[in-house]
Amino acid sequence: MENELLFTKTHEWIKWLNEEKTEAYIGLSKYATENLGDIVYVNIDKENVEKGEQLGDIESVKAVSDLFSPFTGLVSQVNEKVLNNPGLINVQPEDFWICKIVDIKDSEELFTKEEYDKLEKE
Amino acid sequence: MGLCMSKNTPMYEDHIRLGAKIVEFAGYKLPIQYSSLIKEHLAVRNDVGVFDISHMGEILIEGECRKFVNYLICNDVTNLKIGKMKYSPMLNEEGGIVDDLLVYALNEKQFLLIVNGANIAKDLQWIIDHKKYRVHISDLSDSYAQIAIQGPHSKQHLLELLKEEDLPSKYYSFKENVEILNHKLLISKNGYTGEDGYELFGDGDSIKEVFNYLVDHGVSPCGLGCRDTLRIEAGMPLYGHEMSDEISPLDTSLEMFTKLDKLKFIGKDALKNKNKVRVGLKNLDGGIIREDMPIYDGFEKVGCTTSGTFLPYLNGSYAMAIIRRKVALPGTQLRVKIRDKCTTVEIVELPFYKREK
Numbered sequence: 047m048e049n050e051l052l053f054t055k056t057h058e059w060i061k062w063l064n065e066e067k068t069e070a071y072i073g074l075s076k077y078a079t080e081n082l083g084d085i086v087y088v089n090i091d092k093e094n095v096e097k098g099e100q101l102g103d104i105e106s107v108k109a110v111s112d113l114f115s116p117f118t119g120l121v122s123q124v125n126e127k128v129l130n131n132p133g134l135i136n137v138q139p140e141d142f143w144i145c146k147i148v149d150i151k152d153s154e155e156l157f158t159k160e161e162y163d164k165l166e167k168e
Numbered sequence: 169m170g171l172c173m174s175k176n177t178p179m180y181e182d183h184i185r186l187g188a189k190i191v192e193f194a195g196y197k198l199p200i201q202y203s204s205l206i207k208e209h210l211a212v213r214n215d216v217g218v219f220d221i222s223h224m225g226e227i228l229i230e231g232e233c234r235k236f237v238n239y240l241i242c243n244d245v246t247n248l249k250i251g252k253m254k255y256s257p258m259l260n261e262e263g264g265i266v267d268d269l270l271v272y273a274l275n276e277k278q279f280l281l282i283v284n285g286a287n288i289a290k291d292l293q294w295i296i297d298h299k300k301y302r303v304h305i306s307d308l309s310d311s312y313a314q315i316a317i318q319g320p321h322s323k324q325h326l327l328e329l330l331k332e333e334d335l336p337s338k339y340y341s342f343k344e345n346v347e348i349l350n351h352k353l354l355i356s357k358n359g360y361t362g363e364d365g366y367e368l369f370g371d372g373d374s375i376k377e378v379f380n381y382l383v384d385h386g387v388s389p390c391g392l393g394c395r396d397t398l399r400i401e402a403g404m405p406l407y408g409h410e411m412s413d414e415i416s417p418l419d420t421s422l423e424m425f426t427k428l429d430k431l432k433f434i435g436k437d438a439l440k441n442k443n444k445v446r447v448g449l450k451n452l453d454g455g456i457i458r459e460d461m462p463i464y465d466g467f468e469k470v471g472c473t474t475s476g477t478f479l480p481y482l483n484g485s486y487a488m489a490i491i492r493r494k495v496a497l498p499g500t501q502l503r504v505k506i507r508d509k510c511t512t513v514e515i516v517e518l519p520f521y522k523r524e525k
Contacts, residue, residue, distance in 0.1 A: 083393070084206045086478040087456055087485070105456045107205050107478045108393060110507075136204070 051140060053162035054154050056114045059140060068150045071143035072116065074104060075162070079139040082106040085132040090124045090145050097154045101145065104135075113144065118152040121145050177222035178313050178372030179379050186389050193392060194223040194285030201391040209394040209401075209480040212361050213521075216319035217390035218382045221367070222375070223285030226308040227292060232301035233279035237271055239300055240434060242417060244427040248273045253340045253356060256425050258291070259435025263416040267291050268407055272342060272356070280308075284407045298434060313375035317382065318365035318390075318398075320523075325387055326355075326366060329378070335366070349377050360395065362402025362521055394480075400488065401479045403448060403519030409459060409475045410446060410488060420474075420490060421446035421518075443493045448518040449473065449504065451485035453511040457504055461487070463513075464503045465495045473504065479520060486520050487513070 051059045057078035063069040079085065083106045090102035095115040104111045123146040128134055134142045157165060174192045183190065188199030198220060201208060211217045229237055238245050243256030250273050257265045267287040272280040283291045292307050299305065317326060326335060334346045335355065342356035351374030359365035368378060383389050396406070405411055410420050417426045418441045428439065451457050457476035462469055476487030487504070495502065500515045 083201060084204055084480075086206075087454065089454055103455070105478070107397060107480070108200075110456065110458070133206075 050159065052156040052158060053165075054114070054116045054156060055165060056116075058114065058116055060116055060156065061143065063146070068119075069122075069146065069148045070117065070150060072101070072113075072145050072147060073143045074113070074135055074139055076139045078111070079136050082111055083108050083136075085135050088124075088128055088132045088135075088144060090121060093121050095119060095121060095147070097152050104132075104144075115147065116154040116156065117147050117150045119147040119150040122148045177220050178376040179220045179222070179315075182376065182380055182383070183220065183389070186383065188389070188391060191392065194288075196223040196285065198223060199389070199391040201393040202389050205391070205393040205397065206480045208388055208390040209397050211388035212319045212363055212390060212394065212398055213481045214320070215388070216317065216321040216325055216386075217388040217394075218379060219316040219318065219390050219392075219395055220314075220379065221316050221395075222313040222372075224309075224314050225281075225283040225285055225288035225291065226312045226369070227281040227283060227288075227295065228306045228308050229279045229281065229295075229303055230277055230306070231303040233277065233303060234273075236299075236301045236303045237279050237281070238430070239432060240295065240298065241269070241271065242427060242430075242433050242435065242439075243271075243425045244430050245271055245273070245279075246430075250275055251336075251341055251343070252338075253342060253358065255340075257411065257417045257422055258294070259417070259433070259439075260294075260413060261435060261438060263418075263435045263438035263440070264413040265407070265411040265415055265417060265420075266294050266413065268405070268411055270358070272354075274344065285309075287407065311371065312369050313372040314367060314369050315375055315379050315382075316359055316361075316365060316367045317387065318359045318361040318363050320364060322363070322365045325382060325385065328385060329381065349374070349381060351377065353378070360402075360404060361398040362404070362519060363398075363523055396475075397477055397480060400475050400477055400486065401481055401519070401521040403488070403521075405446070405488070406475065410490070415490070416440075416442070418442070419444040419446075444471070444490050445493045445496045446474070446488060446490050446518070447496050448516045448520055449476075449487045449489055449502070449513040450516045450520075451487070451504070451511055451513050452501070455506045455509065455511055456485045457487040457506060457511070457513070459487075462505050463489055463491055464505070464510075465500075470495050470502065482520055486516075488518070
């Protein structure tokens with residue numbers, strides 16, 4: 047099972063949770079968190095999502111950013127730690143997942159860290 | 169034409185060295201934040217911070233300055249003592265606000281106006297177009313740099329650089345030609361954060377040296393991001409948000425600075441209260457209220473937010489708004505539309521935060 051993070055072009059990271067690739071954690075890339083600044087509010091208000099659809103909002107002191115779903119599937123869990131202390135995402139963006147998606151049926155294009163790093167520079 | 173290059177302040181390289189994120193503001197490249205807006209905000213509330221505010225404009229009025237300034241602004245400087253300052257809106261003929269400014273009474277022949285950086289050209293044109301009495305008007309904005317030292321420990325940090333008797337002791341007073349690091353600076357006791365603090369004016373090289381001394385001696389460099397969250401927390405209005413060419417001082421709760429008993433000033437005859445008032449809103453649900461969000465009492469639209477953000481010291485979502493007076497009672501609950509959702513807010517007294525004396 048691949049354990050490394052994969053990335054979307056809308057700056058989410060994903061981590062597969064099973065071999066079948068039907069379950070995954072979603073988080074926000076370091077690049078995105080650095081651009082947002084101090085994150086103060088996380089809102090995930092969807093249950094059934096289509097790939098590319100908005101899952102919720104991430105708000106920093108300065109700005110609001112949409113969080114998009116890389117998958118068609120079901121939001122099964124939102125990370126309580128992050129809801130209660132959104133600033134954790136700024137400290138360790140790639141260690142704190144925001145939500146868990148299960149019953150994944152379809153996926154957006156995913157990139158390895160190396161590929162993603164090249165993307166953001168474009 | 170059309171080429172618009174933003175200028176660097178004398179501290180630009182220092183901001184870069186200190187890891188600042190730079191934005192363009194009022195024609196200058198300025199730091200929005202260094203490491204974290206929240207940390208910088210809390211440094212000012214609990215300790216001390218320093219801001220580069222060199223974008224602010226300085227317009228000098230010489231000659232019959234007291235008479236002329238009194239005609240230009242809606243506050244009253246008839247009895248303003250030399251060495252003291254006064255805050256005032258400057259109105260247009262319709263009673264809207266051209267800008268808000270600080271008047272420094274340097275001496276009987278010279279009053280200095282400190283205006284918003286984004287409004288320098290507009291203000292200068294306005295002042296020249298409405299010139300009266302025997303005055304000379306000059307824009308000194310390019311020759312002054314300015315920093316603000318704010319926070320409960322600002323005084324003790326300045327005392328490393330100068331003697332207590334050289335510091336202005338009263339709020340809204342200033343001293344000229346104060347010697348700091350062998351430079352002569354103007355120091356005033358005021359600020360835009362709700363904390364005790366000082367603003368220092370001088371030539372670029374001198375201000376840069378003082379800025380770096382302070383940063384090297386434990387004063388947190390602070391960006392425009394927390395300057396905004398601090399002023400909102402302190403309930404202070406900002407031009408372009410709580411004030412504009414269309415908003416009169418009476419609609420935005422600046423009656424205190426509008427002296428209707430003064431004989432004559434520009435905009436006086438047009439001033440009427442449109443039954444609006446500026447209030448504070450506390451968000452009772454999720455999400456962060458931003459500016460320009462509509463406010464409803466039931467299905468009736470009663471106003472709009474003018475500034476809104478997450479306030480770090482109070483740890484919540486708050487906004488200022490201009491709303492109809494009839495619904496503006498503290499404790500009243502209204503609804504604000506945040507994008508496609510509605511949130512419940514409660515009207516609270518301004519300022520949201522007041523420092524303990």
